[in-house]
Amino acid sequence: MLLQITTTHKPATDLGYLLHKHPDKFQSIDLSIGKGHIFYPESSENKTTVAILLDIDPIDMVRGRNRSNNFSLGQYVNDRPYVASSFMSVALSKAFSTAMNGKCSNKPDLVEVKMPFEVNLSVLPAPKGGENLIRRLFEPLGYYVEVERHILDEKFKDWGESKYYTVKLSNTITTQELLQHLYVLIPALDNDKHYYVSQNEIEKLLEKGKGWLSSHPEMEEITRRYLINLGSLSRQAISRLNEEEGIEEEGTISQEEKERKETLHQKRLKLVLEQIKKSGAESVIDLGCGEGKLIRMLLKEKQFKRITGTDVSYNELTKAKDRLHWDEMAPRQKERISLFQGALTYKDKRLEGYDAAAIVEVIEHLDENRLKSFERVVFEFAKPKTVVLTTPNGEYNVLYENMEENAMRHTDHRFEWTRKQFEKWANKVAINNNYKVEFLPVGEEDSKLGAPSQMAIFTYGN
Numbered sequence: 092m093l094l095q096i097t098t099t100h101k102p103a104t105d106l107g108y109l110l111h112k113h114p115d116k117f118q119s120i121d122l123s124i125g126k127g128h129i130f131y132p133e134s135s136e137n138k139t140t141v142a143i144l145l146d147i148d149p150i151d152m153v154r155g156r157n158r159s160n161n162f163s164l165g166q167y168v169n170d171r172p173y174v175a176s177s178f179m180s181v182a183l184s185k186a187f188s189t190a191m192n193g194k195c196s197n198k199p200d201l202v203e204v205k206m207p208f209e210v211n212l213s214v215l216p217a218p219k220g221g222e223n224l225i226r227r228l229f230e231p232l233g234y235y236v237e238v239e240r241h242i243l244d245e246k247f248k249d250w251g252e253s254k255y256y257t258v259k260l261s262n263t264i265t266t267q268e269l270l271q272h273l274y275v276l277i278p279a280l281d282n283d284k285h286y287y288v289s290q291n292e293i294e295k296l297l298e299k300g301k302g303w304l305s306s307h308p309e310m311e312e313i314t315r316r317y318l319i320n321l322g323s324l325s326r327q328a329i330s331r332l333n334e335e336e337g338i339e340e341e342g343t344i345s346q347e348e349k350e351r352k353e354t355l356h357q358k359r360l361k362l363v364l365e366q367i368k369k370s371g372a373e374s375v376i377d378l379g380c381g382e383g384k385l386i387r388m389l390l391k392e393k394q395f396k397r398i399t400g401t402d403v404s405y406n407e408l409t410k411a412k413d414r415l416h417w418d419e420m421a422p423r424q425k426e427r428i429s430l431f432q433g434a435l436t437y438k439d440k441r442l443e444g445y446d447a448a449a450i451v452e453v454i455e456h457l458d459e460n461r462l463k464s465f466e467r468v469v470f471e472f473a474k475p476k477t478v479v480l481t482t483p484n485g486e487y488n489v490l491y492e493n494m495e496e497n498a499m500r501h502t503d504h505r506f507e508w509t510r511k512q513f514e515k516w517a518n519k520v521a522i523n524n525n526y527k528v529e530f531l532p533v534g535e536e537d538s539k540l541g542a543p544s545q546m547a548i549f550t551y552g553n
Contacts, residue, residue, distance in 0.1 A: 092145040093213055094179060095132070096269070100206035103139035107131075108198045109266045110141060111189045120185045122147075127182035143182055177278040183270055191270040191299075201266075208269055210260040214241065217280045218254045221502045225258060227309050228276050235261040271299045279316040288319055293328045305332040308354040322413035355534045355543055356384075362533055363449050363479050364388050366548050370477040372446035376401065378435055378469065379453035383411030390415075390424065399445070401433045408432060436464040442473035450480040452544070455504045462516070470524035470549070478526070478549040480517075481533055483507045487543045510541050517547040526551050 098106050107114045114134035120127045125147040133140045184191060195202050217224050222238045229236050237259040243250040262269070275296065296304070296317055304310055311329055318324045363385060367375055373396045377385050380400030389398045402408050408430050415428070433439050435450075436457070442448075448469065457465055469478065483500055485507035491500075499507050508516070514530060521528040526549040532542030 092147075092179060093142060093211075094183075094273075095140055095142045095211040097133075097138065097140040097209045097211075098206045099138050100204070102136040104134060104136060105198065105201055105204075106139045106141060106206075106266070107134070109190050109195050109201050110187050111195075112141065112186070114139065114141075118186075120182065122178065122182060122185070125178075127186060129186050143179070143186060145178055145182060147178060177281065180274045180278050183274055187270055190266050191274065193265075193267040203265060205263050205265055207263045208261070208266075210269070210273070211257075212260070212277075213257040214255045215258050215277070215280060216254050217256055220280070221254065222256065223501050224312075225256065225280060228280065228313060229260060229272075231308050232272055232303065233262050233264065268303070271301075272303070274299045275304065275313065275317060279313045288321060288324065290324070292318060293324055293331070296328055297331060300332070320410070322410075326414075326416070359451065359481055359533045359544055359546075360385050360388060362531065362546065363451055363481065364392070366479045366531075366546075367447045367449060367477065368392065368394060370447050370550075372477060373397065374445045375399070375447045375449065376442065376445045376473075376475070377449045377451070378442070379403075379450060379456075380411060380430070381407050383414055383430075385449055385451060386411065386428065387415060390427065396427060397445075398427050399429045399431075401431050401442070403432065403434050405432050435468055436461050438468055438472050442468065445473070445475045447477040447479065448473065448475040450478065452481055452483070454480070455482050455501075455506055455508075458505050466520050466523070470520055470526065474524075474551065476551045479546065480549070481544055481546045482513060484513075484541050484543060484545045485509050486540045487537065490537060490540060490543075510545055513545055513547070517549070521549055 096106075100106070104114065112118060112129055112131075114131040118129045120129070122145070125145065128144045128146065129141065130144075131139065131141055189195070193202050215225070220227075222240065225238055226236050239257040241253050241255045241257070243253045264272075296314065300313075304313065307313060310332055314328045314332065315325045318328060367389075373394065375389055375395055375397070376399040377383075377389075378401055380386055380402050381404075383400055386398055386400045389395050400408070400411060402411070411430060417425070420428075431441060433441065435453070450469070454462065454465065469475075483504070485499075486509045488498070488500065488507065510530075517528050517530070520526070528547050528549050531546040531548065533544035533546050534542045536542045
């Protein structure tokens with residue numbers, strides 16, 4: 092596994108002082124199951140590159156305590172020696188601890204200097220998120236991101252693409268900021284650790300994430316993945332990060348700035364909640380509830396006496412229970428909620444009898460030839476009085492920087508409709524099932540391309 096950091100700061104040799112590693116020396120550090128080698132492929136006044144090469148011992152790795160793989164031969168057949176993971180974070184921390192802590196004894200003024208950096212990572216795993224996740228984690232921090240996805244096997248191209256990427260990052264920041272970002276985000280993308288994760292891992296995260304993580308739009312996602320989805324630890328870390336953000340915002344950030352920083356997904360959920368409340372519904376079902384963000388919002392409203400979430404993924408429902416603090420929930424609250432696994436393309440009696448249904452960014456994950464089944468399940472058989480449905484606006488994609496032409500926002504999306512396509516489909520659904528429908532934009536609107544997401548509110552009966 093190789094990581095390279097390049098700067099063209101003048102003089103570029105300042106990087107050696109910041110990292111406390113002399114460009115003329117080849118140095119090695121001992122890791123728990125191998126070694127990390129630090130060297131400079133290039134060092135001049137105009138351009139300097141430092142590299143870390145990990146040499147992981149697969150035999151030592153088998154003796155390790157962590158057994159996070161999901162199959163019986165996982166400790167023998169795995170990608171750990173070849174990908175950027177928690178091994179790389181540990182290596183960065185050991186090799187460049189002084190720089191990561193914001194210290195430079197020879198040239199202390201350099202600590203605060205923002206330098207142009209280019210980082211090359213090969214190979215970076217990003218399970219359950221892929222390129223979209225890589226961009227969501229790095230781009231809000233100001234990085235320009237280039238991603239190359241690798242296929243599983245050059246000889247057997249029909250096997251398809253893998254979860255592995257070569258990533259190039261560019262940004263102008265301090266050396267400390269760069270190292271802290273890499274330390275946290277590499278294992279967060281990998282979603283795994285080679286060592287036992289305990290309470291002190293929260294302190295590492297808060298220390299390395301100080302000043303940037305609490306305000307990151309994907310703070311919760313980063314925290315959960317960094318802590319390998321351990322519910323109790325994640326809840327503690329998120330709570331402390333939210334407190335940190337609240338203290339900083341109280342006297343220094345205006346309401347206008349808070350609203351600007353609010354993520355599109357938060358705006359979407361708020362608008363969905365607003366429309367459901369407006370309908371007068373007392374019973375609500377969230378179809379495709381995922382990790383339960385909307386359900387948590389619904390729980391805070393006394394108007395809703397019965398709240399249900401369903402998702403095709405059992406793992407997502409487990410996360411929803413965890414984030415709802417299900418085991419510690421008061422009995423009266425728990426009586427209001429039910430969660431179950433199910434698909435939206437098969438008739439299911441459990442979906443019937445609700446005043447309102449929320450379907451938030453779900454239909455684009457279905458093949459278009461399955462939409463007729465979806466329509467019948469929801470609008471013909473379940474038949475809630477109100478349906479609030481959102482989906483991306485494909486026209487808006489051209490406004491996203493670095494997004495390739497005709498690409499979609501998520502690797503699992505089967506389609507992303509224009510506003511006309513969405514309205515045509517929704518109007519047809521309404522006519523066929525005795526609903527009326529109105530449309531709303533979700534997010535900040537562009538005068539020509541509309542909002543990033545679009546909403547249809549279906550009301551039963553004419």
